[in-house]
Structure formats: C-alpha cells, structure tokens
Amino acid sequence: xxxxxxxxxxxxxxxxxxxxxxxxxFTFTCLAVVFVILYYIFEKGITCxxxxxFTQNPKPVGESGGGVLNAMVGTIMLVSVAAAIAIPLGISxxxxxxxxxGKGMADKVSLAIDVLQGVPSIVVGxxxxxxxxxxxxxxxxxxxxxxxxxMMLPPVIKNTEETLVLIPNTLKEAALALGASDLRTTIxxxxxxxxxxxxxxxxxxxxxxxxxxxxxxxxxxxxxxxSFNIMKPVNSLPQVIFNYGTSxxxxxxxxxxxxxxxxxxxxxxxxxxxxxxxxxxxVQF
Amino acid sequence: MEGTILRTENLCAxxxxxxxxxxxxxxxxEKKVTAFMGPSGxxxxxxxxxxxxxxxxxxxxxAEGKVRLHYExxxxxxxxxxxxxxxxxxQRPNPFPTMSIYDNVIAGFILNRIKLxxxxxxxxxxxxxxxxxxxxxxKDKLTKRSTSLxxxxxxxxxxxxxxxxxxxxxxxxxxxxxxxxxSTAKIEDLLYELKGNYTIVIVTHNMQQAAxxxxxxxxxxxxxxxxxxxxxxxxxxxxxxxxxxxxxxxxG
Numbered sequence: 312x313x314x315x316x317x318x319x320x321x322x323x324x325x326x327x328x329x330x331x332x333x334x335x336x337f338t339f340t341c342l343a344v345v346f347v348i349l350y351y352i353f354e355k356g357i358t359c360x361x362x363x364x365f366t367q368n369p370k371p372v373g374e375s376g377g378g379v380l381n382a383m384v385g386t387i388m389l390v391s392v393a394a395a396i397a398i399p400l401g402i403s404x405x406x407x408x409x410x411x412x413g414k415g416m417a418d419k420v421s422l423a424i425d426v427l428q429g430v431p432s433i434v435v436g437x438x439x440x441x442x443x444x445x446x447x448x449x450x451x452x453x454x455x456x457x458x459x460x461x462m463m464l465p466p467v468i469k470n471t472e473e474t475l476v477l478i479p480n481t482l483k484e485a486a487l488a489l490g491a492s493d494l495r496t497t498i499x500x501x502x503x504x505x506x507x508x509x510x511x512x513x514x515x516x517x518x519x520x521x522x523x524x525x526x527x528x529x530x531x532x533x534x535x536x537x538s539f540n541i542m543k544p545v546n547s548l549p550q551v552i553f554n555y556g557t558s559x560x561x562x563x564x565x566x567x568x569x570x571x572x573x574x575x576x577x578x579x580x581x582x583x584x585x586x587x588x589x590x591x592x593x594v595q596f
Numbered sequence: 597m598e599g600t601i602l603r604t605e606n607l608c609a610x611x612x613x614x615x616x617x618x619x620x621x622x623x624x625x626e627k628k629v630t631a632f633m634g635p636s637g638x639x640x641x642x643x644x645x646x647x648x649x650x651x652x653x654x655x656x657x658x659a660e661g662k663v664r665l666h667y668e669x670x671x672x673x674x675x676x677x678x679x680x681x682x683x684x685x686x687q688r689p690n691p692f693p694t695m696s697i698y699d700n701v702i703a704g705f706i707l708n709r710i711k712l713x714x715x716x717x718x719x720x721x722x723x724x725x726x727x728x729x730x731x732x733x734x735k736d737k738l739t740k741r742s743t744s745l746x747x748x749x750x751x752x753x754x755x756x757x758x759x760x761x762x763x764x765x766x767x768x769x770x771x772x773x774x775x776x777x778x779s780t781a782k783i784e785d786l787l788y789e790l791k792g793n794y795t796i797v798i799v800t801h802n803m804q805q806a807a808x809x810x811x812x813x814x815x816x817x818x819x820x821x822x823x824x825x826x827x828x829x830x831x832x833x834x835x836x837x838x839x840x841x842x843x844x845x846x847x848g
Contacts, residue, residue, distance in 0.1 A: 413655075479690070481688060481690040482690055484653065484686065484690070485686065485690045485691075486692070487650070487653065487679065488648065488650060488684040488686075489680070489704040489707055489708070489757070489758070489761060490676045490677065490678075490679040490680035490704065490707070490708055490761070491676070491704075495709065499706060499707055500707075503694040504692075504693060594693045594694055594743075595693060595743045596693055596743070
C-alpha cells in the first residue's frame with residue numbers, strides 16, 4: 312500500500328519536473344527571440360544614428376545623407392491625433408461595457424469590438440480611403456489618424472472594461488450611498504481607481520499603431536517633404552522603413568535601419584512609462 | 597407611533613420572481629437605535645437597501661409598497677437627495693482608495709459638488725473624525741491614503757464619512773462583521789454616543805450587539821417581520837417562539 316503510493320509520488324514529481332522544464336524552455340525561447348531581434352536592430356541601426364537623421368529630410372536619389380525628420384514629425388502627428396480621438400472614445404465605450412455587462416446591447420457591442428480587433432489593418436485603411444480620402448479628394452494626415460484611431464480602439468476599450476470590472480462594486484455603492492450622481496461616481500471614484508489600467512491600455516494602443524504601415528498607404532500616403540498640415544499627406548517612420556528598406560541603395564538602407572531603431576526606441580520607452588505609472592498608480596482595494 | 601422617522605407600508609421586495617420581503621410594516625423611531633436580527637438570508641440587508649433605494653442597483657430587484665421618511669414617499673423622491681438624508685455604512689470597510697484620509701471624510705461634499713471653504717473643510721473633518729474617535733490616531737497623517745489604515749480604522753473612517761454629511765438616518769449593514777473584537781467594541785461605543793443625534797438602523801448577526809446597543813429590535817424570519825418590540829422586552833420575554841429559539845441560540 313505504502314510502496315504503491317511512493318511510486319506514484321515519484322512519477323508525479325518526474326512529470327512535474329518535466330512540465331516545469333518545458334514551460335521554462337518555451338519561455339526562454341520567446342525571450343531569446345525578443346532579445347535577438349532587439350540586438351539585431353540595434354547592432355545594425357546604432358551606427359546609422361546620427362544628428363542628421365533627426366534634423367534632415369530625405370535627400371533625392373543620388374545624393375547621400377539625409378534623415379527622417381519629416382517621418383518623425385508625421386508619425387508624431389498621426390499618432391497624437393489618433394490617440395486624441397481613440398482614447399476618449401475608447402474609455403467611454405469601455406465604461407459603457409463595464410456598466411452594462413451581460414445586457415443585450417453591451418454583449419453586441421463587445422462582440423463588435425472583438426470583430427474590429429480582428430479586421431486586417433489594410434482593410435481599415437481601405438475603408439477610411441473610401442470614407443474620407445475620396446470625399447475630401449486628397450490623401451491626408453487626418454485620414455491616416457482616423458485609420459490609426461480605429462486600429463487603436465479595441466485595446467483601449469478592452470483594457471478599460473477589464474480594469475473597471477475588477478473594481479469592487481462596494482466602492483461604487485459607497486459613492487452612490489453618499490448621494491453622488493452616476494457621473495460624479497464615475498469621474499471621482501471609478502476612473503481614478505482604474506487609472507493605471509486605463510492608462511496602460513492607452514499606451515499599449517499607441518504602441519500598437521506606432522508601427523502600422525498598411526492603413527497609412529491609402530490614407531497618409533507618404534510625403535518626401537516636411538509637412539505640418541494635417542489635411543496634406545505626411546510621411547511616417549514605418550513607411551520610410553518599408554520604402555527605404557526595399558530600395559536598392561545602401562544609403563537608404565542605413566536610413567531604414569536608423570528609422571527602425573527610433574521606432575523600437577519609442578516602443579521601449581512607452582513600455583517603461585507604462586510600467587512606471589502602473590506601479591505608481593496602483594490602487595489597493 | 598410617536599416620533600416615527602421611517603415607516604414602511606406593506607413593503608415587499610423581489611429578486612426576479614423570488615420574493616425576499618413579505619409585507620413589512622414597521623415604524624422606526626427617531627433618534628433611537630433600531631436593530632434588525634435574524635438568520636442569514638431572511639431579508640435584513642434587502643430591507644435596509646430598500647430604505648435608501650440601493651436595491652435599485654441590483655439588476656431585476658424591485659420593491660413594492662411604501663417607505664416613508666417623515667411621511668414623504670422615498671420612491672417618489674430623488675434617489676440622490678434621499679441618499680444624502682439616509683446615509684449607509686457597509687459590511688466591509690470601503691473607503692475610497694484613491695483619496696486621502698482627509699478627502700474621504702469630506703467625500704460626500706466632493707461627490708455632491710458642494711463647495712466649502714478650507715476652514716469649513718478642516719472643521720468638518722476634525723469634527724467627524726472626533727465623532728468616530730479616529731482623530732487622535734490619524735491627525736498627523738490626514739494626507740495619507742485611506743488604505744494605509746487598519747480595517748477597524750477604515751470602518752470608522754467610513755462612519756465618519758457618513759456622519760460628516762449629517763444625515764437624518766444612518767443605516768449600518770453588519771458594520772462589525774469583518775472586524776476584530778476590539779474594533780467592534782470601538783464602533784459600538786461610537787454608535788452608542790451617536791444615537792442621541794441620529795436615528796440609527798443596524799443589521800446584525802450578533803445578538804449581544806443588538807442587546808447592548810439597541811432600543812428596539814426587529815426579528816426577521818424568511819422575509820417576514822416576526823416580532824418588533826423594545827429590545828429589553830424582546831430579549832427577556834419574546835412573544836414568538838421562533839424569536840425565543842433564535843435568541844437562545846437554538847438555531848440561526
């Protein structure tokens with residue numbers, strides 16, 4: 312009787328060990344891939360980083376040098392306008408979903424968001440092309456921002472919803488029992504309590520659209536010159552990387568690598584910001 | 597009844613098709629402590645929530661009948677006004693975690709957009725915290741987060757937050773069930789002191805607590821109000837057999 316049990320335990324321990332090493336191995340593989348990519352980009356790209364990369368616009372074919380100033384300006388413009396649209400919109404929808412969980416309408420909206428999450432970015436670009444670019448008669452940074460805002464909505468909405476439903480109901484009841492309106496309860500109690508999660512949702516949304524190129528092909532289109540006009544085409548970093556990376560010129564390859572480093576740098580910084588504020592704004596219930 | 601502040605008339609409450617409260621008729625006396633006793637699931641908490649209309653937050657909960665606050669039908673009133681006049685303290689401490697201790701006390705004013713001068717705020721905070729005997733413990737850390745306090749302190753803070761709004765009635769839903777005996781004793785002392793100025797309605801599982809604190813006691817059983825009488829009378833000479841069995845610990 313006893314011996315049988317001990318044998319069983321030995322086997323269980325062996326399986327446990329095996330399972331642990333498999334999990335560890337896979338985790339390590341994923342981590343290694345990330346580091347290899349980062350290493351590769353920085354190894355190739357770091358030598359391409361110089362002052363003129365940040366301060367100059369692309370040079371015409373045949374001239375050496377040049378930079379990605381216009382693309383950086385374009386990306387910042389595209390992303391900030393997209394964020395200004397998608398963040399308030401996404402938080403509102405997230406709030407609605409969190410407040411109405413399980414009700415017919417909210418379930419349908421939730422399903423719609425899941426579908427939107429799965430819509431290929433190129434399709435989003437095409438739709439925005441038909442909705443905005445065609446009626447306006449021109450490619451523009453604005454239409455690009457709309458396309459990116461649509462791409463950004465699902466992560467913002469989902470993060471807001473997930474964060475808010477985790478806030479204990481008793482907190483909301485406490486505010487309402489003091490005679491607060493629903494609106495004041497939301498603004499003064501629920502949103503502050505969820506600010507960490509909502510903020511990280513917004514930042515992850517930004518990280519997601521930073522590297523998008525497909526929806527911009529139809530909308531922001533690209534522009535070899537520096538432009539601050541939101542109703543005119545602009546360049547963006549991912550598009551520079553695509554165009555220059557596929558070109559036959561070594562000089563252009565260097566700029567594409569430089570652009571990659573800048574883009575990846577943005578994303579890494581964004582992630583650190585998220586980590587920092589998540590722990591700073593962590594709310595203990 | 598003379599000095600009645602709250603009266604229910606044939607109050608019934610339902611969750612979907614499930615009837616929780618059956619024709620409750622009760623007169624709650626003003627500036628006294630009324631205790632609600634009864635085994636779990638008998639509808640005490642639901643009754644409390646029907647008074648300040650918190651039951652409306654639960655999907656498919658509904659109430660029939662009337663609840664009157666000074667003869668005004670609370671279901672005709674604006675829910676926000678009602679809740680300012682009838683405060684509530686919950687089973688578990690639920691201070692606002694993003695606010696400081698100071699802001700928690702005046703949370704009712706913040707949430708209702710009632711503008712106060714800094715000196716008025718200070719006065720309200722000090723008075724409310726003194727009322728709940730928390731002032732000496734927290735006066736040097738009013739700007740700290742409310743969650744840095746212990747459970748018992750948090751519950752007293754929640755009581756302070758409710759008292760600061762000077763409600764006519766304070767509803768307490770088993771306010772000490774999540775607390776240790778020492779914190780419980782403190783809260784009980786406070787309620788005892790508050791009862792001269794406020795009408796207090798307390799739900800409790802603890803019979804000694806009901807006996808110690810309350811002037812009148814209601815005994816609920818399976819959604820019905822079985823007995824409602826002076827606490828002394830109820831504990832020495834209950835009319836109903838079920839009440840006697842519950843009080844003597846034969847069930848519940």
